[in-house]
Amino acid sequence: MSEPTPTLKIAIPKGSLQEPTIELLSKAGYEIYVSSRGYRPTSNDADLDLYLIRAQEIGRYIGQGFIDCGITGYDWAYEYGEELVDLAELPYSRATARPTRWVLVVPEDSPIRKPEDLQGKRIATEGVGITQRYLKERGIEAEVEFSWGATEVKVPDLVDAIVDVTETGSSIKANRLRIVDTLLTSFPHFYASPAAAADPWKREKMERIALLLKAALGARGKVGLKMNLPEAKLEDLLEKLPSLRRPTISQLSEDGWLAVETVIDETVVRDIIPDLKRLGAEGIIEYPLNKIVP
Numbered sequence: 001m002s003e004p005t006p007t008l009k010i011a012i013p014k015g016s017l018q019e020p021t022i023e024l025l026s027k028a029g030y031e032i033y034v035s036s037r038g039y040r041p042t043s044n045d046a047d048l049d050l051y052l053i054r055a056q057e058i059g060r061y062i063g064q065g066f067i068d069c070g071i072t073g074y075d076w077a078y079e080y081g082e083e084l085v086d087l088a089e090l091p092y093s094r095a096t097a098r099p100t101r102w103v104l105v106v107p108e109d110s111p112i113r114k115p116e117d118l119q120g121k122r123i124a125t126e127g128v129g130i131t132q133r134y135l136k137e138r139g140i141e142a143e144v145e146f147s148w149g150a151t152e153v154k155v156p157d158l159v160d161a162i163v164d165v166t167e168t169g170s171s172i173k174a175n176r177l178r179i180v181d182t183l184l185t186s187f188p189h190f191y192a193s194p195a196a197a198a199d200p201w202k203r204e205k206m207e208r209i210a211l212l213l214k215a216a217l218g219a220r221g222k223v224g225l226k227m228n229l230p231e232a233k234l235e236d237l238l239e240k241l242p243s244l245r246r247p248t249i250s251q252l253s254e255d256g257w258l259a260v261e262t263v264i265d266e267t268v269v270r271d272i273i274p275d276l277k278r279l280g281a282e283g284i285i286e287y288p289l290n291k292i293v294p
Helices: 018-028 055-063 074-080 128-137 170-174 194-198 200-218 231-240 266-278
Strands: 008-014 048-054 069-073 085-089 100-107 122-125 143-146 161-166 177-186 188-192 222-230 248-251 257-265 282-288
Touching (some): 008 055, 055 069, 055 074, 161 170, 170 177, 194 200, 222 231, 231 266
Antiparallel strands (some): 085 188, 222 257, 248 257
16 A cells, blocks of 8 residues: 655644735745635645644644644744744734734823833733743733733723734824833744654755745845846946846847846836936846745
8 A cells, every 4th residue: 555645734824914924825836725714725735734723823733743834923932832943934924024023011191111110010911921921031020911802992991001912003102002111023933843843754845835935035025127238338237236146147149239137126126227228228127026045
């Protein structure tokens, strides 16, 4: 009898990170298909056995060996303290390219001005472990209660302070709250269980995925640019053209002309194309990039 084909059990975060994670996997070459009510997505890679799980739970399931690997925030891995193998940091988030921050928040008019002022106070948060470690490191004794959501509305009537997650801080300001301190900053990471990392087939598969995910993030905000250019204008072009390294230059069949190709930030293109045209460039093509492998 032939041995069963090995598969890799991989978790995708359900919730606010779901869509940006699926988009990132798509750019890495893994198309993920999620039904409207299903929690077991499928993909164009038969080696993957996919699970859609809340980001808060993924680290625990990986650490306990029920899942081989998955993408979840560093904050949730830190929250539960599971033994995980960190394969890659993935600098993206639910709304921006900024990391999420766990912040200590109080009303604008609160007398709490520094962490030590929390002594004997009540704090509400979803990140109980994160908050308790923070307080313990500073020798502060305070009551920490789990919050099921809508944490911002609990101060000052129900608790003295909250610890909540933010990217931009705009919601905090809109609710007339004030940040006292930042407890933790977090990007998603690609984590594996120790058992999966020790398995040669799974380790190689996961490292391939990690490489492609990082390559997809490396291409974020960049485009390819190619053009034909009079050879006499090459030095002028090189002075104007910011590139990832150095542009690729090759000779055209017509004497006195070169083909130039490079990678630049997308925000630069709108300003530089008119300059390239004035230098005599022709056939200028801008094209999107899915991956850049350094």
